[in-house]
Amino acid sequence: MPPPLPSERSETSFADFKPAYTPGQASMEANRCLFCNDAPCIAACPTGIDIPGFIRKIATGNLRGSARSIFDANILGMSCARVCPVEVLCVGDCVYHHMGVPPIQIGKLQRHATDVAYGEGWRFFEAGPDTGKSIGLVGAGPASLAAAHELRRLGHACAVYERRSVLGGLNTTGVAPYKMRGDRSLSEVAWILRIGGVAIETGVRVPDDVSWDELSSRHDALFIGLGLGADRLLDLPGSDLQGVGGAVAWIEAMKLGAVDLSGVQSAVVLGGGNTAIDAVRELTGLGIPKTTMVYRRTEARMSGYAHEWAAAKQQGIAAAWARQPIAYEGDGGRVAGVRCVHLDDDAQAVEGSGHVIPADLVLLAIGQARLADVVSGLDGVAIEDGRLVVDEHGATGRPGVYAGGDCANGGKEVVNAAAEGKAAARAIDTWLDGKE
Amino acid sequence: MPDLTTNCAGIVSPNPFWLASAPPTNSGEQVMRAFDAGWGGAVWKTLGQPIQNVSSRFGAIRWKGMAGVGFNNIELITDRPLEANFREIAEVKQRYPKHAVIVSLMVETQDEWKDIIKRSIDAGADGIELNFGCPHGMCERGMGSAVGQEPLVNERITSWAVEYSTVPVLVKLTPNVDDILPHGRAAQAGGAHGVSLINTIKSVIGVDIDTFVPQPVVGGQSTNGGYCGAAVRPIALHMVAALARDPDFNIPISGIGGITNWRDAVEFMLLGSTSVQVCTEVMLRGYRIVEDMIEGLETWMDDKGFAKTDDFVGRAVPSYQEWGDLDLNFELIAKIDAATCIGCQLCMVACHDGAHQCIHPNPDGSRVPIVDEPECVGCNLCEIVCPVPECITMVEVDNGYAPATWNQHVGQGAPLRPKKGSHD
Numbered sequence: 001m002p003p004p005l006p007s008e009r010s011e012t013s014f015a016d017f018k019p020a021y022t023p024g025q026a027s028m029e030a031n032r033c034l035f036c037n038d039a040p041c042i043a044a045c046p047t048g049i050d051i052p053g054f055i056r057k058i059a060t061g062n063l064r065g066s067a068r069s070i071f072d073a074n075i076l077g078m079s080c081a082r083v084c085p086v087e088v089l090c091v092g093d094c095v096y097h098h099m100g101v102p103p104i105q106i107g108k109l110q111r112h113a114t115d116v117a118y119g120e121g122w123r124f125f126e127a128g129p130d131t132g133k134s135i136g137l138v139g140a141g142p143a144s145l146a147a148a149h150e151l152r153r154l155g156h157a158c159a160v161y162e163r164r165s166v167l168g169g170l171n172t173t174g175v176a177p178y179k180m181r182g183d184r185s186l187s188e189v190a191w192i193l194r195i196g197g198v199a200i201e202t203g204v205r206v207p208d209d210v211s212w213d214e215l216s217s218r219h220d221a222l223f224i225g226l227g228l229g230a231d232r233l234l235d236l237p238g239s240d241l242q243g244v245g246g247a248v249a250w251i252e253a254m255k256l257g258a259v260d261l262s263g264v265q266s267a268v269v270l271g272g273g274n275t276a277i278d279a280v281r282e283l284t285g286l287g288i289p290k291t292t293m294v295y296r297r298t299e300a301r302m303s304g305y306a307h308e309w310a311a312a313k314q315q316g317i318a319a320a321w322a323r324q325p326i327a328y329e330g331d332g333g334r335v336a337g338v339r340c341v342h343l344d345d346d347a348q349a350v351e352g353s354g355h356v357i358p359a360d361l362v363l364l365a366i367g368q369a370r371l372a373d374v375v376s377g378l379d380g381v382a383i384e385d386g387r388l389v390v391d392e393h394g395a396t397g398r399p400g401v402y403a404g405g406d407c408a409n410g411g412k413e414v415v416n417a418a419a420e421g422k423a424a425a426r427a428i429d430t431w432l433d434g435k436e
Numbered sequence: 437m438p439d440l441t442t443n444c445a446g447i448v449s450p451n452p453f454w455l456a457s458a459p460p461t462n463s464g465e466q467v468m469r470a471f472d473a474g475w476g477g478a479v480w481k482t483l484g485q486p487i488q489n490v491s492s493r494f495g496a497i498r499w500k501g502m503a504g505v506g507f508n509n510i511e512l513i514t515d516r517p518l519e520a521n522f523r524e525i526a527e528v529k530q531r532y533p534k535h536a537v538i539v540s541l542m543v544e545t546q547d548e549w550k551d552i553i554k555r556s557i558d559a560g561a562d563g564i565e566l567n568f569g570c571p572h573g574m575c576e577r578g579m580g581s582a583v584g585q586e587p588l589v590n591e592r593i594t595s596w597a598v599e600y601s602t603v604p605v606l607v608k609l610t611p612n613v614d615d616i617l618p619h620g621r622a623a624q625a626g627g628a629h630g631v632s633l634i635n636t637i638k639s640v641i642g643v644d645i646d647t648f649v650p651q652p653v654v655g656g657q658s659t660n661g662g663y664c665g666a667a668v669r670p671i672a673l674h675m676v677a678a679l680a681r682d683p684d685f686n687i688p689i690s691g692i693g694g695i696t697n698w699r700d701a702v703e704f705m706l707l708g709s710t711s712v713q714v715c716t717e718v719m720l721r722g723y724r725i726v727e728d729m730i731e732g733l734e735t736w737m738d739d740k741g742f743a744k745t746d747d748f749v750g751r752a753v754p755s756y757q758e759w760g761d762l763d764l765n766f767e768l769i770a771k772i773d774a775a776t777c778i779g780c781q782l783c784m785v786a787c788h789d790g791a792h793q794c795i796h797p798n799p800d801g802s803r804v805p806i807v808d809e810p811e812c813v814g815c816n817l818c819e820i821v822c823p824v825p826e827c828i829t830m831v832e833v834d835n836g837y838a839p840a841t842w843n844q845h846v847g848q849g850a851p852l853r854p855k856k857g858s859h860d
């Protein structure tokens with residue numbers, strides 16, 4: 001197991017945005033659940049957790065059964081309970097909305113059951129009888145972890161190749177600390193790996209350190225779960241100024257260690273997606289007096305979730321809408337502001353609208369680089385639009401090579417990665433069976 | 437993993453959870469789906485001369501927006517042809533040989549009993565349940581609770597059934613009696629292998645206050661029906677326990693009445709039920725509630741170290757005593773945990789208006805009430821109304837008095853502690 005995270009981390013100053021339930025709160029909320037038939041919340045969960053079932057088990061005090069139901073569908077049920085955008089997934093489809101009654105807090109109930117399971121150390125799953133097969137998994141994020149766990153339940157040996165020293169992918173290095181901190185993600189990794197039989201190799205970048213040929217010869221099948229690439233940056237005048245960088249990289253630094261924000265009075269985050277919203281909320285949480293989100297479209301057309309932006313506004317965070325950054329302005333080698341122009345309804349720069357938004361720190365959250373040539377050398381595996389092309393079972397065009405998670409879906413949520421990893425594991429099992 | 441296999445009066449099922457004779461066991465297709473969901477046994481919807489039902493036929497008590505805390509019905513026995521029922525019973529038994537199918541029966545004459553028992557057994561019944569319980573419709577025709585309320589008739593018909601049956605016979609008792617004991621004993625005297633209880637309780641579930649017709653409404657009229665669902669559990673538990681602790685009654689019990697989950701089932705089993713039957717909760721939520729029932733029971737047994745259900749069936753019976761044998765010197769007082777108190781003061785109101793006026797506003801001005809301990813009688817009303825689990829606890833006080841029951845006090849002059857809460 002890789003070493004734990006350092007105790008000095010900026011992320012540790014955040015409290016939970018959605019605090020855990022006490023047992024009494026959980027029981028009251030669980031008893032509100034209508035136990036719908038063919039419940040819409042289940043269909044809204046990419047991993048198809050039996051939500052009314054696990055909630056009823058909380059209500060009756062069968063917490064172990066409740067947790068088992070959750071993990072059986074989604075081995076990342078603990079982190080998903082905290083990081084899933086439930087407002088647009090399960091909770092968003094609760095039938096109570098149609099009654100004008102607050103929806104059941106499914107995420108918080110799921111957190112209750114899974115936290116108790118972790119706290120009590122309950123174990124639910126055993127590795128299946130050894131099949132003699134071995135699967136190599138590239139990346140140790142949610143997709144690969146879900147795949148590896150399912151493959152172990154099916155009796156296949158697993159080896160995970162991860163380029164970093166920490167495991168868990170963006171669940172450890174990316175999600176907002178007021179949802180889940182890095183150490184909690186690592187405890188999930190440990191919990192998943194307790195099934196045994198998953199070899200972990202960190203510090204290995206594929207294909208640079210181990211070639212695809214080598215992997216193909218070591219394993220009977222491969223799963224690719226390497227996520228997206230680094231932050232995309234803008235090639236503007238002043239981009240080499242100190243204090244200009246990518247948001248995902250900054251978030252990772254803040255989660256894995258301590259970031260130095262001394263002297264930063266105001267910050268700008270460029271972008272209007274969920275990473276941008278996370279970054280402005282995190283900067284504000286770390287005490288930056290003024291943080292502005294600068295986005296090229298309007299509020300109505302932002303790609304980030306409405307509920308996330310509403311929470312940011314509640315923290316007093318402001319946005320500058322319909323702005324196009326055209327240059328970073330500097331002061332002694334350090335950034336001091338972002339020069340912007342207003343965009344009109346046709347996204348055209350409004351003449352004479354140039355202005356500078358002051359900033360001692362500028363983070364770019366305009367997307368992560370798509371895959372380029374990582375899979376060159378793997379004949380039959382295609383990339384389209386920056387995504388690995390897969391069928392509905394996660395199969396690439398090359399027999400025995402599967403993929404899932406952000407690298408295949410273009411960047412969704414942890415729960416999608418978990419669902420796709422598990423589905424691919426089953427498809428691999430079927431494929432191996434068929435080869436016999 | 438504990439073993440849930442159950443043998444109730446010679447009827448063996450993979451777990452103690454049976455469907456009670458009612459709409460959920462109306463047909464073979466339903467019973468097979470129920471077995472797939474995990475039910476261990478099913479008592480088939482009562483067979484007899486098929487009847488004609490009314491519409492509507494159900495009523496329910498609503499409590500805080502939830503329907504069905506108490507439930508009532510005026511339906512009768514099966515309305516499907518006997519041939520169809522027997523054909524489906526045979527099919528179920530063929531496909532599910534390890535599950536228990538108990539056929540519930542209600543007919544009038546000795547010949548009819550003989551015939552229908554034979555046909556049930558030929559179809560593959562693992563057991564027979566005599567429906568002496570239905571409190572509406574059938575009793576007016578001299579069947580159902582009309583039989584269950586007459587120990588002599590009960591014993592006679594039971595003895596016929598036992599004579600004609602090659603499989604175990606359960607007698608399903610009606611709760612519409614003042615004392616259950618003579619009725620349980622009559623079934624035993626008739627040779628029954630076990631009893632099932634309770635059937636439904638005679639009731640009027642409600643009245644439509646706009647049309648002035650009681651519910652359920654049939655045209656412009658209504659009639660009394662049978663009450664069941666969670667609300668009847670305490671009555672059922674009492675009747676089960678009364679039989680379980682009767683030294684003259686010693687055949688197995690299949691407990692029924694208001695069971696909604698594994699906890700309720702455990703309670704029935706602790707008071708002496710070998711198997712349990714469920715109707716209303718399945719009608720309201722479907723067969724799949726059994727998944728949690730099985731898992732919850734297994735987990736509870738694991739936690740308690742029980743390997744099989746026999747290890748705990750009846751475990752609560754010895755501590756059920758007569759009032760006169762309770763220790764009057766045992767003393768509890770309420771303690772409020774200020775750290776978890778939410779200041780709703782429901783306890784204060786309850787104690788002032790409904791108990792002994794010993795919970796008061798806090799003189800320090802906070803909303804956490806205080807207990808006047810010398811006046812607290814330890815009734816535990818405050819603990820019941822408190823919405824916060826574990827906030828109010830009942831704590832035992834050592835008052836220096838030796839245990840003394842009323843019977844010991846009256847018989848042997850055992851000294852009693854001074855009374856509390858009389859405010860004199």
Ligand SMILES: Cc1cc2nc3c(=O)[nH]c(=O)nc-3n(C[C@H](O)[C@H](O)[C@H](O)COP(=O)(O)OP(=O)(O)OC[C@H]3O[C@@H](n4cnc5c(N)ncnc54)[C@H](O)[C@@H]3O)c2cc1C
Nearest residue numbers: 139141142143163169170206226227405406412413414417
């Ligand atoms: C800032 C941010 C916040 C987010 N917040 C949320 C949230 O709140 N809720 C939510 O559900 N989702 C959130 N997401 C999305 C979520 O984190 C991802 O969808 C999910 O982690 C995808 O899982 P994955 O396994 O596909 O990829 P990743 O989590 O990216 O894991 C891929 C792993 O592969 C490794 N790797 C990459 N290339 C190689 C290589 N060549 N060789 C070896 N290893 C390699 C990486 O180091 C990484 O460990 C967020 C994403 C970001 C960027």
Ligand SMILES: Cc1cc2nc3c(=O)[nH]c(=O)nc-3n(C[C@H](O)[C@H](O)[C@H](O)COP(=O)(O)O)c2cc1C
Nearest residue numbers: 456457458482509634635664665693694714715716
């Ligand atoms: C709609 C309905 C129909 C019933 N029909 C029968 C029946 O045909 N035979 C019988 O023995 N009991 C019948 N019962 C009684 C149930 O089997 C059971 O004894 C009673 O409902 C109590 O259990 P519960 O609280 O789980 O519902 C019926 C109950 C209901 C609600």
Ligand code: SF4
Nearest residue numbers: 459491492493494719
């Ligand atoms: S429950 Fe079914 S049978 Fe009964 S009234 Fe409704 S639709 Fe008709």
